Amino acid sequence: MSNQSILRITRELSEIQRGSDLSLAVACRDIDVRHVRALIIGPPDTPYEFGFFEFTVKFTRGQSSHGGTDDGEYPTKAPSVTAITTNGGRTRFNPNIYAGGRVCLSILGTWRGERGEEWSSAQGLESILISIQSLMSQNPYENEPGFEDAKSDYDKRNQQNTSPRISVIERLEGYLNISKGKPPGVTVYNAEEDFQSNAVEAPFEPFKDLCKRRFLWYYESYMMSIDKELKEHKDNDPFDKMPFEGPGNIMEGTFQYSSLKKRLQAIYDKLQEEALSWAEEGRVAVQKEMSIASNLQRQFEQIVENYKKNDAITLDLELVDKNPFVWQLVLFGRPMTNLDGGVFRILIYLSPKFPDVLPRIKFETPIFHHRVSPTGVLCYDAARKEDLRSHIEAIIEAIEEESPAYDPRTLVNPEAAKLFWGTPEDKKMYNRKLRRSVQDSTE
Known part of the structure; x- marks a missing residue:
């Protein structure tokens, strides 16, 4: 692969990693940027909501006999993409994303698209x-070729049980x-096994901490869903069969929401x-x-000194039991803001594996x-x-931004979010509830 191609891939990886899109993540081993792992977090208000869907992206090594850039080298040619969140090759989450890992997409050249949709x-x-x-739309059934006018929501109902179970739980x-405490016959998810089941080389787990943190963010949304x-599906009711299902692309199973709820709580x-174990x-x-x-310890001391000189923000920062792995931040609400007069105690737990x-x-x-x-997760x-x-x-900034x-x-508090972005009356209710919690913080 040419240096130009490698530089392009490296730049694109860096841009995604530095970007503000919270639903995309990429990683690769330092030794080879041609093999990339990507994580897509399912869009809100869809059956895939806040699920963790992982893919491998392989950039082909161009081979030119003329010393120039080969026609088959990136970016002249699209990379190959394989889905690896497939329940070991047993689950097809989408008409365009197969249980075997195939991703049908016109820009990848894996599906015939309209003119202008190619790579x-x-x-x-x-x-x-x-x-x-x-x-990953609200009704993924619409992606199935030949079913553009279908009104069925069979697949949506199936996804709402299968997606959180496999991609999250x-x-x-x-x-x-x-x-x-899991049902008989259910195996523990292992991304490395999924990775190997798709015939891609050595195991690599770059998104473990990201998924843990996002789970804590979206826990309330998972439980609400x-x-x-x-209320709509009894435990042990079978999944509806989708018209596009066939040998090798079947989503079999029964609804088990009570079990999923217990498993979410256990996680x-x-x-x-x-x-809490990081303290010890x-x-x-x-x-x-x-x-x-x-x-x-050094970072703590430098931050304390820095905020002593900062008149715009009033806070206290100290180590809990003199332990540099547990910090207590006490934030005082600024005048003329919704937090005015509030006193908020925030704990920061740090791992020995930081950063x-x-x-x-x-x-x-x-x-x-x-x-x-x-539950207090920010x-x-x-x-x-x-x-x-x-x-x-x-x-x-996250707390003070008005x-x-x-x-x-x-948005990790569904009730608060609904009021904040609701009607003018809803927004007034949000402000009243926020102000009440600010007043209560001083008691």
Whole structure:
């Protein structure tokens, strides 16, 4: 592969990683940018909502006998894309995304498209991922060729049970080694096995921490979706068969929403335990004088000094039990804002594997806010992952922003979000509830 092609791929990877799109993630091993792993988070208000769908992207190595760029080399030619969230090759999530991993998309050359829909070198990795994400629609049955006018919602009902079970629950259970309490015959999700089942080389797990953090963000949405479906489907009712199903592309099973709800709760509890365990691991790291302990101690001291000189923001920052792996941030609401007069205690749990594993943020002081879940989990995104000052700034910005752009991927309190972006009367109710929680914070 030419240097020009490698530079292009490297640039595109970097742009996606630095970008603000919370629904896309990419990673590769340092030794070879030709083999990329991509994660697409399912769009809100669809059967794929906040599911974790993983793909491999392989850029072919061009071979030219003339010393120039080969016609088969990226970006002249599209990369090959394989879906690997397939339940070990057993589940087809979408008419265009097959159980065997095939992704049918005109820009990839895997499906005949209209004129102008074919691949061009002006497109890139991000446009491919966005195109795949667009297949994850509210009614994916419409993607099936020949069924453009179909009104059936069979597939939607099936997806609403299968998608969270495989793309979220079994993935997280695999990450956390949870195997108890699941129905007989259900295997623990293993992305590495899915990876190998699609005949792609060595296992690679770059999205483990990202999925854990996003699970905590979207836990309330997962539970709300399950509760809604529980009202419509009895446990053990069979899935409806979709017209496009056939040998090798069958979605078999029964609705088991009560079980899914218990499994979601178990994952949430396990993730909370994991964050709490970092305190003891941190104390051991301090005793052993590990570099991560001194790094976090130094960052803490620098941030404290920095905010002493910052008159615009009033906060207290201290280490819990003098442990550099557990920080307590007390944020005082600024005058003339909705948080005016509030006092908010926020705990920051840090892993000995930081920054590969990012902090867990927990509001100990209840607050009614669209970016804070009912259980106190804050949705925020730091620009510089390795810099804890950037995390503190992002935490404050997420809480204080009064006119945010609408982005459903950042809304982790469904009730608050519905009011904030509802009618003028809804917005007034949101402000009243927020102000009440601010007043309660001082008691």
